[in-house]
Amino acid sequence: MDWLHGILNIIGLLFWVLWRAGTMLRPKPANHIAGPAPRQGTIFKHSWVYLLALVGLLVLRAVFYHQFGPGLDWIPSLPLLHESPHFRSDLFPRALAYSTLSFLRWLAALHFCWALLATIKPEADTAKMWRSFLRAQFGWLGGLPAVILWLTAILISIGLHLIEAEWMSQINVRSESAAFAQHLPALMALDMRAAVYLAMGVLILYLLNSFVYFGEQNFWKNVNASGKRLLMPLSCLPLVVGKVDLAPFLALALMYCLSFALRHAQLAAWLR
Numbered sequence: 051m052d053w054l055h056g057i058l059n060i061i062g063l064l065f066w067v068l069w070r071a072g073t074m075l076r077p078k079p080a081n082h083i084a085g086p087a088p089r090q091g092t093i094f095k096h097s098w099v100y101l102l103a104l105v106g107l108l109v110l111r112a113v114f115y116h117q118f119g120p121g122l123d124w125i126p127s128l129p130l131l132h133e134s135p136h137f138r139s140d141l142f143p144r145a146l147a148y149s150t151l152s153f154l155r156w157l158a159a160l161h162f163c164w165a166l167l168a169t170i171k172p173e174a175d176t177a178k179m180w181r182s183f184l185r186a187q188f189g190w191l192g193g194l195p196a197v198i199l200w201l202t203a204i205l206i207s208i209g210l211h212l213i214e215a216e217w218m219s220q221i222n223v224r225s226e227s228a229a230f231a232q233h234l235p236a237l238m239a240l241d242m243r244a245a246v247y248l249a250m251g252v253l254i255l256y257l258l259n260s261f262v263y264f265g266e267q268n269f270w271k272n273v274n275a276s277g278k279r280l281l282m283p284l285s286c287l288p289l290v291v292g293k294v295d296l297a298p299f300l301a302l303a304l305m306y307c308l309s310f311a312l313r314h315a316q317l318a319a320w321l322r
Contacts, residue, residue, distance in 0.1 A: 065104035072097020112149040135223040159244035161203040166245040169196040172275035243312040
């Protein structure tokens with residue numbers, strides 16, 4: 051059931067991304083002999099369908115968990131720091147809470163990934179559509195500096211965890227705890243871990259593109275540009291030995307150490 055739950059969360063994120071992408075500007079086509087080109091505009095006319103599909107997915111899978119979870123002896127849980135509250139699937143309010151809250155965690159992590167990609171996005175014309183896509187994910191804030199997008203992702207994470215705590219208290223999954231405010235930064239750091247993994251993925255692709263020629267496709271050009279922007283904080287260090295640049299390897303090592311530090315067990319140990 052856990053693997054099915056993960057797949058459904060990915061599908062839910064896809065619905066969310068498609069809904070937000072519906073606010074992207076329609077590319078302006080070239081003029082034709084028949085008359086002037088249509089005016090550039092938004093394409094959100096039918097994107098709300100994806101939002102409805104997301105809501106339907108969360109509700110229907112809660113019904114599925116409620117119907118089949120008890121027979122499979124499946125008791126889902128959401129790991130916090132010092133506890134993992136269980137959501138008995140034989141109670142529909144708890145099945146619905148688990149279906150929604152687990153997705154909201156993935157959604158918070160996704161916004162940290164968008165903030166990272168908006169920070170390292172290439173400025174070349176080949177990435178124009180990609181920049182427009184990233185702006186659409188943050189709505190009217192998308193055109194603001196990257197630091198504002200990071201603050202937005204942090205506020206989204208905090209807000210979703212507040213909703214999570216209140217909802218779990220309402221259905222008696224866990225009692226109200228005075229330590230929640232103390233644990234909130236750590237829970238937010240767990241959401242930010244997705245951006246760390248994404249940065250490691252970008253660096254690995256950058257290294258592959260550095261040692262293996264994949265052609266002149268725009269994708270690899272953008273990967274190369276994004277990797278260089280990601281490595282900018284290390285540019286002041288003398289990391290070039292001969293013809294080998296050690297900056298990507300050092301950055302990968304730092305990212306790995308950061309991902310290790312942001313584990314549930316590690317953060318819980320620090321807060322004891």
